[in-house]
Amino acid sequence: MSGAGAPPRAEGATPKIRLRGLAKSFGPKLVLDGVDLDIRAGHSMVILGGSGSGKSVTIKCILGLITPDAGTIEIDGRDLSKLTRREREAVNDRIGMLFQNGALFDSLPVWENVCFKLLAQNRITRRAARDKAAEVLAQVGLAASVGDLYPSELSGGMQKRVGLARAIAAEPDIIFFDEPTTGLDPIMGAVIDGLIVDCVKRLGATAVSITHDMASARRIGDDAAMIHRGRIVWTGAAATLGETGNAMVDQFARGEREGPIQMELRK
Amino acid sequence: MDRALDLTAALGRAAIATLRGTGAIALFAVEAISHLFRPPFYGRLFLRAFIEIAWFSLPVVALTAVFTGMVLALQSYTGFARFNAEGAVANVVVLSITRELGPVLAGLMVAGRIGAAFAAEIGTMRVTDQIDALNTLSTNPMKYLVAPRLLAGTIAMPLLVVIADILGVMGGWLIGTQQLGFASGAYLKATFDFLQAWDVISGLIKAAVFGFVVTLMGCWCGYTSGGGAQGVGRATTSAVVSSSILILALDYVLTAMMFTR
Numbered sequence: 001m002s003g004a005g006a007p008p009r010a011e012g013a014t015p016k017i018r019l020r021g022l023a024k025s026f027g028p029k030l031v032l033d034g035v036d037l038d039i040r041a042g043h044s045m046v047i048l049g050g051s052g053s054g055k056s057v058t059i060k061c062i063l064g065l066i067t068p069d070a071g072t073i074e075i076d077g078r079d080l081s082k083l084t085r086r087e088r089e090a091v092n093d094r095i096g097m098l099f100q101n102g103a104l105f106d107s108l109p110v111w112e113n114v115c116f117k118l119l120a121q122n123r124i125t126r127r128a129a130r131d132k133a134a135e136v137l138a139q140v141g142l143a144a145s146v147g148d149l150y151p152s153e154l155s156g157g158m159q160k161r162v163g164l165a166r167a168i169a170a171e172p173d174i175i176f177f178d179e180p181t182t183g184l185d186p187i188m189g190a191v192i193d194g195l196i197v198d199c200v201k202r203l204g205a206t207a208v209s210i211t212h213d214m215a216s217a218r219r220i221g222d223d224a225a226m227i228h229r230g231r232i233v234w235t236g237a238a239a240t241l242g243e244t245g246n247a248m249v250d251q252f253a254r255g256e257r258e259g260p261i262q263m264e265l266r267k
Numbered sequence: 268m269d270r271a272l273d274l275t276a277a278l279g280r281a282a283i284a285t286l287r288g289t290g291a292i293a294l295f296a297v298e299a300i301s302h303l304f305r306p307p308f309y310g311r312l313f314l315r316a317f318i319e320i321a322w323f324s325l326p327v328v329a330l331t332a333v334f335t336g337m338v339l340a341l342q343s344y345t346g347f348a349r350f351n352a353e354g355a356v357a358n359v360v361v362l363s364i365t366r367e368l369g370p371v372l373a374g375l376m377v378a379g380r381i382g383a384a385f386a387a388e389i390g391t392m393r394v395t396d397q398i399d400a401l402n403t404l405s406t407n408p409m410k411y412l413v414a415p416r417l418l419a420g421t422i423a424m425p426l427l428v429v430i431a432d433i434l435g436v437m438g439g440w441l442i443g444t445q446q447l448g449f450a451s452g453a454y455l456k457a458t459f460d461f462l463q464a465w466d467v468i469s470g471l472i473k474a475a476v477f478g479f480v481v482t483l484m485g486c487w488c489g490y491t492s493g494g495g496a497q498g499v500g501r502a503t504t505s506a507v508v509s510s511s512i513l514i515l516a517l518d519y520v521l522t523a524m525m526f527t528r
């Protein structure tokens with residue numbers, strides 16, 4: 001499970017998510033330049049990369065929020081671009097997402113945020129939703145009384161927890177975490193990582209996390225991939241991060257200024 | 268010669284950009300409207316938008332209408348006195364208010380309040396990824412955010428204008444009876460004697476169109492906003508400016524369509 005450049009081939013089984021040649025530009029700016037990546041079912045993949053390297057764009061492509069210019073995205077072996085609108089919605093129904101800045105609905109109380117998807121799908125009544133929200137909030141370590149607050153009344157760590165609760169409430173098969181610990185103090189970061197690992201394990205879901213925090217990557221991930229200049233430059237086991245033998249990954253992991261990755265200060 | 272070509276090219280580019288923008292907004296409107304006919308329906312959100320537009324705009328619209336009625340009465344009285352036509356004050360007030368000033372001024376007031384509020388709210392949702400979040404939570408943002416607001420605006424504005432009409436006439440009546448020496452009964456009789464149903468209805472049709480346009484521009488500018496807080500600020504400004512201009516331009520078009528035979 002290592003090797004520079006080549007995408008990992010999950011032996012035998014179809015990967016849960018398979019990206020091939022994913023490309024996306026915004027105007028003249030090339031952000032993704034042929035991303036190839038396999039994500040194993042039931043495993044946790046962390047995607048590493050510098051700020052602005054296209055990590056969020058990759059996830060948004062998989063979610064269908066951004067249409068890639070080229071390349072294919074397969075989930076469970078089905079090419080998403082060949083699905084009808086309804087089939088596509090059915091796929092999305094099984095996906096949860098924790099956004100980089102939470103993206104909680106600030107016009108709704110926390111309990112409605114948490115149960116938003118269940119309510120939208122009519123899987124629950126509004127009355128039952130309060131109890132359900134309390135139950136899910138407990139799983140992320142929040143008291144039921146938090147349910148009646150509004151997102152603007154919460155601290156950053158609590159917002160992440162609520163975002164996590166919202167992502168897992170509908171019990172998805174695939175969960176994306178976009179920089180779940182960025183902006184939190186190290187202890188709260190570790191707590192959130194722990195919650196993520198617990199939740200993913202309980203659901204038996206496939207998880208994809210974006211991070212540039214190495215400690216976090218080792219805690220959350222089974223597999224890891226590094227994105228640089230719009231391509232996956234390395235994939236391997238998350239546990240080996242920091243001593244992978246790949247110059248770029250090791251430079252990134254140790255946070256060194258000198259190395260193959262040169263920060264572009266101007267574009 | 269080159270300069271002339273440059274100018275033509277610039278004009279052409281501007282024209283193409285305008286056409287493209289108009290087309291995009293039209294498609295946006297069509298998609299939003301189509302969601303009004305496909306479940307699920309968000310009655311709660313419609314109600315919230317409706318109350319926001321109709322109830323909370325009532326004070327500004329009412330004040331505007333009363334003062335406009337009062338000013339109209341004064342102005343037309345002093346103007347008409349020059350050719351001994353003071354008797355026409357009541358008619359001028361009611362016709363101006365119902366056909367023109369009620370819908371236009373209420374529309375402009377609502378453009379300032381609601382167009383700005385919707386653009387800021389939806390724009391903030393856009394730049395903080397809340398619209399993307401809706402997508403990942405099995406909810407179509409056009410259906411959830413735009414369709415209920417468009418419907419609420421289209422229904423709420425005519426109701427606001429009915430009230431503006433009544434208050435505007437009352438403002439004129441107040442000045443007419445208190446300051447200009449008309450007898451109350453005679454003033455009201457003059458008001459209603461020459462008023463036709465079409466005068467009022469045409470104003471309400473305008474109001475519905477303006478309500479649609481204001482909410483559409485508010486939603487569109489917010490939905491397509493980008494670039495952080497500054498982008499939301501720009502979206503808010505352009506929602507107010509574009510819907511105000513559209514109200515005035517459409518007012519002419521609608522008047523021409525409804526009153527020239």
Ligand SMILES: Nc1ncnc2c1ncn2[C@@H]1O[C@H](COP(=O)(O)OP(=O)(O)O)[C@@H](O)[C@H]1O
Nearest residue numbers: 026031049050051052053054055056057058210
């Ligand atoms: N909707 C968009 N429009 C234009 N540029 C975008 C858009 N989304 C992302 N980008 C650009 O793509 C690049 C990668 O963004 P992103 O994936 O968010 O980075 P990160 O790896 O930090 O998550 C950035 O330079 C950003 O400016």
Ligand SMILES: [Mg+2]
Nearest residue numbers: 055056100178
């Ligand atoms: Mg990002």
